[in-house]
Amino acid sequence: MAETFLFDIANSLLGKLASFAFDQVARACYVYHDLQGIKDTLSIITSLLLDAEKKKNQQHALREWLRQIQSICSDAEVVLDEFRLQVNLKQAVEGSGSSRMKVRRYVSSSNPIAFRFRMAHQIKDIRGRLNKAAADGVWFGLVKTDVEPRLAVQSREITHSYVDISSVIGREKDKEAIIQLLKPTHPHTGGDQSLCVIPIVGIGGLGKTTLANFLFNDQRIDQLFQLKMWVCVSDDFDLRKIVIKVINSASDASAASTFDSASSVAHQENIDHFDIERLQSHLRRKLSGKTFLLVLDDIWNDDRVKWIELKDLLKAGTSGSKILATTRSNLVASMMGTVPSYVLKGLDTKKCLYLFLKWAFKEGEEEKYPNLVEIGKELVKKCAGVPLAVRTIGSSLFSNYDLHKWEFVRDHGLWNSEMKRGDILPALQLSYDQMPSYLKQCFAFFSLYPKGFTFDSDEIINLFAALGLVQPRNGSEKIESIVREYIDELNSRSFLEEFRDYGYCFKFKVHDLIHDLAIYVARDDFVLVTSDTQSIPEQARHLSILENVLLDYTLIPKSKRVRTILYPVQGVGLKSKNLLHTWILRYRCLLYLDLSSSSFQTLPTSIAKLKHLCVLYIRDNSQIKTLPRSIFKLQSLQVLSLIGCTELDTLPEGFEKLTSLRQLYITTKQLFLSLDEFASLNHLQALGLYHCDNMKHLVSGAQTQLTSLEALYIQSCKSLESFPLHIFPKLNTLLIKDCPTFNLSFNYEGPTQRQRLRLKHLHLKSFPRLLKLPRWIEDAAETLESLKIRKFPNLKMLPECLTLMTHLKSLYIESCPQLVCLPSDMHRLTALEELRIYRCPELCQKCRAPSGEYRPMIGRIKRVSIGKH
Structure with a gap:
């Protein structure tokens, strides 16, 4: 699993070299053929x-060769x-103001000729090292492999339908729930x-x-179905092979019912040479006139065409036939399922402990070792409710009563246990192996965050984008859209949990065992830096500091390859401005710098030396008072967050120089913002104001427009009274929360009658004096996709335009106790997929199942949550 990670890094570099952006700039700077040489040699390697990964344990020199490849890849990045940077400079030149300004910036920073000379020796060095590495690889006798590793994954052992009922623990409720689904009278499976x-x-x-085994062998299944079959599909979804397996399983079932096992064997031997036409005819005869249950175990195929072909062949059975499919992929489940997926949860702690003791001790033996049982309780927590993890760690300690061994496993993690085929690590390895290379690299970055961390979409998008893990497939595709695809794919593979989509953003967590897997690969x-960290490997490129530790200067790597430094734990931050200065001088190629919860009064002026830096977070620094003007030399900076910097007096003038800036989040003491300097930021998409307590008006004057701004977040600005909405013509996301003096009922006056609000997401919170929502919401009725209103204690009715919102997907209402009714024509909201109503007593009562007055009206909505906290 970890063995393919270097392949993924090299493959990612190839992707960058082949990308649209690099192709354009390479041709413009006359280095296209040089980079093609690197690309060709890297393809060979x-x-x-x-x-090489397969043979590295047989030849020590190969391990060194792999380390050299990793070093070259890091330098190539x-x-x-x-x-x-050259692309960013080109954009900056094209987007700057006067012609004189363009020439000055162009000459002072770079031009294609100067750039080619400056880069020539670096390109030559990389090519030379790659050519030598390629020659060494051939000398080692390495064989070329053209198959991407995800296509050469380890195979799962073939499953079967038998299970020892006594070995199944904690799944009785799950079994009963699915048996109800299998009954012909169930409303979802009519x-x-x-x-x-x-x-x-x-x-x-x-x-x-x-669980599928448990169900398959229940006597009630024999009463519900005339024929039951079991097929392990795994990753080889070959129509012909699956049909043969179904026929053979049907034959086995028929033979078992007549005690004629010889018949079954004969059928299995005779049909292997059949073509698909004869096979489908044979299958139809087997299934015709029978009500059957078919278990398709371990489905990976997400090709809907292949699934429909198989499903059509299986329709020969009578009405009431069922297919029970097991899969790790939500995408596959959604594609196959005719009913909502049954999402299997982990076992509770009590059942996990019972299972652990069963595997770790002989029966009754645990009573002799209460100290080991206590450690076992801690180990069980690490298994996060996953039975195979419990079994793996329990069996690895079976009949071993050495306290130190148990403590080692507890303190050093599950992956340090010796594992065998069929244990938890190989089981999760299969999921990892199935990932494409681009997804594996992204997945590894989950290891930089602590267990239980709540990931925010902006944060993960900015991280992936800054580190170049996301490559647009054409010149216009948005990075945000691609990252969302990546996260959706990880979610579909069941790697994420507690996934919540808010329309304009999403949040999620990573399952504990999946987090362990990320650390392993x-x-x-x-590197996760804690108080226990004794040293940091020289090749470390991404540092995450989880505890407030005094970082010794000898501890931090001397290598210049560090690309990421972050403080992901709230309250844990950098205390030393001198150390930050050292980092800046040493790690000139930093791309992502998160200094959250830090404590210094200003940034060092040397920050300007981080010319590669794309993301800079200085959140929750209660001491910082000023920003150095040198910050405006960060031409690559795309994201700057100053949220929670409550002592920041004012923002320095010069923001128009940050021409790559896409997101700006501010906490400041100043009275207003001057939009003149922001107007030239052609890439600025998001602006956020948080705890700007002195700000009464968002801008001075209202003539300038921010034509690129798509999202505006205003939170806890206690003096803010209003802002001119028309200066944001492309605004699609607006959040206003906890601003007690804000006048929400301002009139929206666009510059022309043709221009209308194009809002997609509107979230409003804490407007105690408002009796009804503002009229300007009507202007967004045709485009709104999510509407969230919270803490409107005097709101008595929803706007009449609500039922005109034909694109509305999500409606969230909370703490509106005077709100007692929904519009009678709610059925017109055909796009509505999610309705949540909390802390609205009378309205909740009318919507609550099964007898609520509004239940028939909202029953068709996919996700309805009423009165839950």
Whole structure:
């Protein structure tokens, strides 16, 4: 699993070299052929990497060769970042004001000729090292492998339908729930459907196959179905092979019912040479006139065409036939299922402990070792409710009563246990192996955050974008859209949990065992710094500091390859401005610098030396008072967050120089913002004001427009009275929260009658004096997708335009106790997928199932949550 990570890094570099952006700038700067040489040699090395990983334990020199490749790749990334800087410079030149300004910036910073000379020796060095590495690889006798590792994944062992009932722990409720779904009278699986498909979905090791076994062998299943079949599909979704397996399973079932096992064997031997036409005819005869249950275990296929082909062949059974499918992928479950997926949860702590003791001790033996049982309780917590993890760690300690061994496993993690085929690590390895290379690299960055961390979409998008993990497939595709695709794919693979989509943003967590997996694959490139950290590997490139530790200057790497430094834990931050200065001088190629919860009064002026820096977070620094003007030399800076810097007196003039800036989040003591300097920021998409207590008006004057701004966040600005909405013509997201003096009922006056609000997401909170929502919301009725209103204690009715919001997907109402009714024509909101109503007593009563007055009206909405906290 970790063995393919270097392949993924090299593959990512190839992707960057082939990307639209690098192609354009390479041609413009006359270095296209030089970079093509690097690309060609890197392709050769990439094809040798998989063979090298297989043989590295047999040849010590190969391990050194792999380390050299990793070093070259790291240096090559820096070279490619120089090209990204050139792209940013080109954009800055094109977006700056006067012609004189353009010439001055162009000459003083760079031009294609100067850039080529400056980069020539670096490109030559990289090419030379790569050519030598390629020659060494051939000398080692390495064989080229053209198959991407995700296509050469380890195979899962074939499953079967038998299970020892006594070994199944804690799944009785799950079994009963699914048996209800299998009954023909269940409302979600009515008898009018010729073939109902029920997916069971969850991460690897959770017990999906065990649960399916448990069901398959229940006597009530024999009463519900005339024929039951079991097929392990795994990652080879070959139509012909699956049909043969179904026929053979049907034959086994028929033979079992007549005690004619010889018949079954004969069928299995005779049909292998059948073509698909004869096979489908044979299958239809097997299923015709029978009500069957077919378990399709371990489905990975997400090709809907292949699934429909198989499903059509299986429709030969009578009405009431069912397919029970197990999968790790929410996407696959959604594609296959005719009913909502049954999402399998982890076992509770009590059942996990019972299971652990069963695997770690002989029966009754645990009573002799109460000290080990106490450690076992801690180990069980690490398993996060996953039965296979419990079994793995329990069996690894079976009949071992050495206290130190148990403490080692407890303190050093599950992955340090010796594992065998079928244990939790190989089980999750299969999920990891199935990922494409671009997703594996992104996945590794989850290791930089503590367990239980709530990821925010902006943060993860900015991280992936800054580090070049996301490459637009054409010149216009948005990075945010691509990252959302990546996260959706990880979520579909059951790697994420508590995923919440708010329309304009999303939040999620990573399952504890998946977090352990991320740490395992990340290797020495990614380092979590705690009070226990004795040293940091020289090759470390991404540092995450989780505890307030006094960082010794000898501890931090001397390598210049560090690209990421972050403080992800609230309240843990950098206390030493001198150390920051050292970092700046040493790590000139930093891309992502998160100084949250730091405590210094100003940034060092040397910050300007971080010319590669894309993201700078200085959040929750209660001491910082000023920003140095040198910050405006950060031409690559895309994100600047100053949220929670409550002592920041004012922002320095000169923001128009940050021409790459996409997001700006501010806490400041100043009275207003001057939009003149922001107007030239052609890439500024998001602006946020938080705890700007002195600010009465958002801007001085209202003539300037921010034509690129798409999102405006205003929170806890206690003196803010209003702002001119028309200066944001492309605004699609507006959040206003906890601003007690804000006049929400201002009139929206666009510059022309044709220009209307194009809001997609509107979230409002804490407007105690408002009796009804403002009229300007009507102007967004045709575009609004999410509407969230909270803490309107005197709001008595929803706006009449609500039922005109035909694009509305999400409606959230909370703490509006005077609100007692919904519009009678709510049925017109055909796009509405989610309705949440909390702390609205009378309205909740009318919406609550099953007898609520409004229940028939809202029953068709996919996700309804009423009166829950």
